[in-house]
Amino acid sequence: MRILVVEDDTRIADPLAAALRSQRHLVDVALSGEDGLDLFDAYQHELVVLDLMLPGMSGLEVCRTLRRRGSISKVLIMTARDSVRDKVTALDEGADDYVVKPFDSSELLARVRALSRRGYGDRGTVLRHGLLELDQASSEARYDGRRIDLTRTEYAILEMMLRHPTRVLSADALYSRVASFDGAGDSGTIKSHVANLRKKLRAAGSKSAAIVTVYGFGYRLADA
Numbered sequence: 001m002r003i004l005v006v007e008d009d010t011r012i013a014d015p016l017a018a019a020l021r022s023q024r025h026l027v028d029v030a031l032s033g034e035d036g037l038d039l040f041d042a043y044q045h046e047l048v049v050l051d052l053m054l055p056g057m058s059g060l061e062v063c064r065t066l067r068r069r070g071s072i073s074k075v076l077i078m079t080a081r082d083s084v085r086d087k088v089t090a091l092d093e094g095a096d097d098y099v100v101k102p103f104d105s106s107e108l109l110a111r112v113r114a115l116s117r118r119g120y121g122d123r124g125t126v127l128r129h130g131l132l133e134l135d136q137a138s139s140e141a142r143y144d145g146r147r148i149d150l151t152r153t154e155y156a157i158l159e160m161m162l163r164h165p166t167r168v169l170s171a172d173a174l175y176s177r178v179a180s181f182d183g184a185g186d187s188g189t190i191k192s193h194v195a196n197l198r199k200k201l202r203a204a205g206s207k208s209a210a211i212v213t214v215y216g217f218g219y220r221l222a223d224a
Contacts, residue, residue, distance in 0.1 A: 001025050001026070001045075001046040001047055001112075001116060001136060002025070002026040002027075002028070002043055002044075002045045002046055002047075002177070003020055003025050003026065003027050003028070003045055003046070003047045003048070003049060003112070004027075004028050004029075004030065004036060004039055004040055004043070004045040004047070004048045004049070005017055005020070005027060005028070005029045005030070005049045006029075006030045006031075006032075006033060006035075006036035006048065006049070006050045006051060006054065006059065006062060007029070007031070007049075007051040007054075007078070008031045008032060008051065008053075008054055008055055009051075010031070012051075012101075013029050013031070014029075015105070016049070016105065016108070017029050019105045019108075019109060020049075020109070020112065021152070023109060023112075023139065024139040024152050024155050024156075025112075026156055026177055026178070028043060028045070032054055032055055032056055032057065033054045033055075033056055033057030033058060033059065033061060033062040034056055034057055036048070036050070036062055037057075037062060037065060037066075040066065040071075040073075043176075044073070045073055046073055046074065046116075047073060047074045047075075047076065047112065047115060047116070048062075048063075048066065048073055048074070048075045048076070049076045049078060049108075049112075050062055050063060050075055050076065050077055050078070050095075051077075051078055051079060052077060052078075052079035052081065052086075052090070053079065053080070059077065059079070060089070060090065060093050063075050063077070063090070063093050063094050063095055064093050064094065066094065067093070067094035074096045074097075074115045074118070075094060075095045075096050075097075076095070076096065076097045076098075076099065076108075076111060076112065076115060077090045077095045077097070077098045077099070078098075078099045078100075078101060078103065078108070079098075079100065079101060080100065080101045081100075082100040096115055096118075097111050097114070097115060099111060116136055127159065127162040127163065128162075129162055129165045129221055129224050130224030131143055131144040131205075131206075131224075132162070132201070132206075132210060132221075134155075134158060134159055134162050136159075139155065141155065141158060142204075143201055143204035143205055143206055143210075144204070144205050146204045146205060147204075148200050148201065148203075148204050149200070150197075150200065151193075151196075152178075153178045153193050154193055154196060154197050154200070156177050156178045157174050157177065157178065157190070157193055157194065157197065158197060159177075160173075160174060160177045161211070161219070161220070161221050162221070165220075165221045165224075166220070166221075167220060168214045168217045168218045168219065168220045169218045169219055169220065170217065170218035171187045171188070171190040171191065171218060171219075172187045173218070174187075174190050174193075174194075174218070174219070175187035175190055178193075194211055194213075194219055197210075197211060198210065198211055208222065209222055210222050
């Protein structure tokens with residue numbers, strides 16, 4: 001999943017983002033509600049992990065704005081407030097879950113997994129294209145039932161392609177999905193990552209190129 005963390009305290013935001021990335025999620029971090037909405041408009045994250053006490057626009061206002069715009073992304077609230085009234089207010093404003101600070105990272109990761117299993121809009125947790133599938137709950141890729149071991153960068157590229165199976169995606173667009181990963185390189189290295197993906201798909205049983213190069217434009221999945 002692509003996840004947006006909106007938290008003004010970097011002592012919380014940075015280790016939280018690292019923990020989520022260790023689970024193969026793509027993570028963006030915003031330090032204010034306004035910046036969070038700007039990032040969400042750009043990337044349409046599947047999940048927003050949202051602090052309530054933010055400078056300027058509060059977390060409740062961010063959640064309310066997302067729902068008013070018709071967003072169906074999951075929202076996980078995190079806050080030091082633990083009264084029943086606060087929880088009810090957050091849920092009534094459109095939050096999907098609520099975790100109280102201080103929390104153990106394993107608890108938050110478990111809640112993220114639970115939200116992922118609920119699906120995203122009308123999309124299930126398994127993305128499919130022909131014999132190729134990506135199980136988002138287990139972060140596992142398979143071709144005709146055979147597991148494919150992918151790096152985080154390869155997984156992110158394949159996830160984006162499976163979300164847009166008929167679109168031609170430029171190297172810059174693909175790189176925008178992996179730019180937050182250490183060692184992801186730059187947009188010029190996308191060609192190498194795609195080449196590695198092709199090799200792994202062939203090794204798993206793909207008889208032809210599963211990823212097609214559209215010269216001068218980018219890449220797309222081959223017809224299923």
